[in-house]
Amino acid sequence: MARRAPRRSQNGRSQRRVRDLDNEGIIPVLARAVREVENAAQRGPVSGSGRTKFQVVALLVREERARLKADTESTESQRAEQLKRLDGIATILAKTGTRDTSLLQLLAEDAEIGADARALRREMMERAGLEVPDEPAPARRSGPDGLEGTEHRRVTPASVVSRRLSNPFLKPDFTGVPLQARPRRLAGWELLGPLFRSFEYGGASACMPLPEPDSLRAPGTATLMKHQAQVIEAAASGHRTFLLADEPGLGKTAQALLAAQAADAYPLLVVVPNVVKTNWAREAERWTPGHPVTVVHGDGDDINGFADIVVVNYEILDRHVGWLGELGFQGMVVDEAHFIKNKTSQRSQHVLHLSEKIRARGGRPLLMALTGTPLINDIEDFRAIWQFLGWIDDVAPLGPLAECLDELGLNPADGPQFYGAARTCVVNQGIVRRRKVDVAADIPARRVADLPVELDDALGRSIKAAEADLAKRMVSRYHTALETRISGRTVEGIDHELVRRVAGWELEDSSGSADGENVFSMVRRIGQAKAGLAADYAAQLARNVGKVVFFAKHVDVMDTAERLFHERGIQYSSIRGDQTPGVRQKNIDAFVEDPDVEIAVCSLMAAGVGLNLQVASNLVLAELSWTDAEQTQAIDRIHRIGQDEPVTAWRVIAAHTIDTRIAELIDSKAGLAAVALDGSDEEVGSSGDVQLEALVSLLTSALEAEEKAQVGRRRKRSVIAR
Known part of the structure; x- marks a missing residue:
């Protein structure tokens, strides 16, 4: 690291600059x-x-x-x-x-x-006042794909080159429907906003009409469920774009693979999270054994360039996007499609670019977006998924969707009538949403059972003290705002509008600073304090009911649990985000297949998707999430097709702390999908809502306690005066 040369005195000797080491450099x-x-x-x-x-x-x-x-x-x-x-x-x-x-x-x-x-x-x-050494600018490429990246970052595996040489004439197919058709009657209307809003009003369950299947047979001895066979029959009948949003556990992987086979959509590109890459290869070998599958690792040196199915993970898509866009795929599946909801992210841009390349060749490619939670925080989470499927571009509906809207004879000014009809137009493009309760009656019931625990040790006491300090800080802020405001109406008692504003300020400050106690650090400390108690309960369950899945958000909570299991002689498998796919799969197999492995210790972020752990029927949630979607994803690792016992998720909650408030808030707010896709009229909530509402609840309780204490003091003074 280059530094500025030290100043020298007149006699040429080095003269050190006296500086404050704590604040400079x-x-x-x-x-x-x-x-x-x-x-x-x-x-x-x-x-x-x-x-x-x-x-x-x-x-x-x-x-x-x-x-x-x-x-x-x-x-x-x-x-x-x-x-x-x-x-x-x-x-x-x-x-x-x-x-x-x-x-x-x-x-x-x-x-x-x-x-x-x-x-x-x-x-x-x-x-820092340092001299920055000159460095050569890296070679940049901006090829016909329009994606910029370092030259050495892009790779083309040797086997892919061999495939190209064996078939150099990849002709475009002009038989498909041109997707660039724009609405004619509705030209000049802004339509994307109204299309998104049409899902905010709810309505009937969002599922396109599906044909009755001819057969429920699958390769080997496997048998499909009716809801799975319906999607495959739709693909065989010619439908080519699907937002497959079935609830987790209903077998979306099998549906996608067999739909590709029914549509003869080979070669098929499958883009997945890294944690499920190996599982996709296994499922492909199981459901479509006649079609070779290859998995891209690293630079792809060992892939089979002639395979029918290419599985690649989001994390390495940047280096492979070049050759993937030119291979001539006839189908593309994006698993956990909510990963692309942020259109500014690199992985979203690469997925959308590949979809555009596949559609630009013409023909009728199969495009499938798979996600049990298509909506996390906002209705606009739909935007990138719809664009991947070719239903819209950045500014307007395309192709069949545009034509459907034109034929309605309505426009956004017609209000509810337009919204209902427009929603149906979108759904019929290929939204498929089924709930377990409706199509998989043979899957046993599930329940979430709260397990309150008392944090009565030193750490628990410090958490409660910190929570009291946080409440006190917000109360002070509330009173200051009340005394200094110069506008707004005055209300008797607690000003709940001001309470929400103060809670919002606190949340904003908490998000931007690591100093002091805040709602995020408190929830993290509560998770640490609960770790041993949650692990102890999981150990008791394992001894009494058999295999148990233990979920935690943070590595230190997982470490605490694993130490306890080791001390008690309980065998466990660890499933974390920093494992290689091989190690991860080995640990999954050990839990599923080895009767002596009693507990799977899972990271909520790394193992909350793509795992089939229905060998267990009990699950312990050691830490709370900020959304119902994360909690549901974890539970659905065991509550899925193949489960033959009632499922219980034991949610460990720290009593008399903000943990209890958060649990109540999560339970009171349905996921967005319940409103937009399932016809529910329940209240919608996001992670930001839960964080804000937790602070609102904390501040309101503190103000009510303050008000009650003041009333008590006034009564006491009145009694003394009499």
């Missing part, structure tokens, strides 16, 4: 940055900018440590002090990495350092 810059990343990790998976910051801090810590060790001008005590401070930053990096284990891959020696990381590194060095 690179270390304070790194300390501030690492705290920002740590705070982001407390709220959930770290975003793209946070990941870049994490990587750059680690890189600069490594460089500064090497510089300090080679420094001959500083005293031994100065070097020791600076190295100690670097160790503190490295410790925070390590703790943050355990909260979001996907960050750890950024620390590898061969980890890619992108343009954003290089720019941030330069910015942080300049902020």
Whole structure:
């Protein structure tokens, strides 16, 4: 790391600049940055900018440590002090990495350092007053795909080259329906907003008409359920775009693979989360054994370029998007399609680019988006999925959807009549949504049973004290706002509108700062405090009812549980986000197949999707999520086709803390899918709603207690006066 040359005195000797080591140089810059990343990790998976910051801090810590060790001008005590401070930053990096284990891959020696990381590194060095060494600009490519990336990042496996050479004439197919048709009668109307809003009004269950299947037979001895066979029959009959949004556990993987076979949509591209890549290959071999499957790992050196089914994960799509776009796929399946809801993310852009390339060749490609939770926080989560399917572009409906809207004879000014008809037009493009209660009556019932626990140790007491301090801080803020506001109506008693505003300010401050106690840090500490109690209950369950799945959000909670199981001689499998696909599958197989492995310890983020663990019928939720969707995804790992026993999810809740409020709020708010897809009229809530409402509840309770105490004091003074 280059530094500015030290100033020299007139006699030529080096003259050290006296500086405040706590506030100058690179270390304070790194300390501030690492705290920002740590705070982001407390709220959930770290975003793209946070990941870049994490990587750059680690890189600069490594460089500064090497510089300090080679420094001959500083005293031994100065070097020791600076190295100690670097160790503190490295410790925070390590703790943050355990909260979001996907960050750890950024620390590898061969980890890619992108343009954003290089720019941030330069910015942080300049902020610290360091000279930034010149570095050659990386070769950039912006080919016909319109996606920019470093030249060495894109790869083309040798076997893919061989496939191209064996069939160099990949002709376009002009038999398909042109998707670029725009609505004629409705030209000039903004239609995407009304289309999204049409799902906010609810209505009947959102499922396109499906044909009756001719057969329920599947390869080998397997038998399909009727709802699965209906989708396959629809594909065989010519339907080519599906948003398959069946509730988790209804066998979407099998439906997609057999629909591709029925449509002869080969070669087929399947884009999935890394954690389910191996499982998709297994399912393909099971359901469509006549079609070779290959899985892309790393640079794809060992793939079979002639396979019918190519499985690739989102995380490495950037380096393979070039050759994937040119291979001539006739079908594309995107699993856990809600992963692409953020259209600004790189993975979303790559998925949409590949879909566009496949559709541009013409023909009638099969496009399937699979997700049991298509809507997480907003109706507009539909946008990227609809665009992947070719129903819309950035500004308007396309193709058959545009034609359907034209034929309605209505426009958005017609209000509810238009919304209902427009919703039907969208649904008939290929939305398929079935609930377990409706189509899988043979799947046993499930229930969520709350297990209150008392946090009566030192950690529990400190959590309750911190919660009281948080409430006190908000009460003070409320009174200050009440005394200083110059507009707005005055109300008797508690001003609930102001309460919500104060809670919103607190939430905003909590999201942007790692200092002090806030709702995120408290929930995390509650999870740590519950860890041993939740693990103890899981151990008791395993001894009494058989196999148990244990879910936690944070690595340290998983570590605590695994230590307890080890001490008690209980065999367990660990399923985490930082495992290789091979290790992960080995641990899954051990839990499913080995009768001696009693507990699966699972990361909520890494194992909440794509796992079939119905060998167990009991599940322990050691930590609460911010949304009902995350909780449901975890439960559906065991409540799915193949389960033959009633399922119980034991939710461990810290009594007399904010944990209880959060559990009540999650239960009171249905998922968006219930309103938009299932015909429910229940209240919609998002993770942000739950966080805000938890603070509103905490502040309201504190104000009510304050008001009650004031009434008591007034009564006491009145009695004394008499």
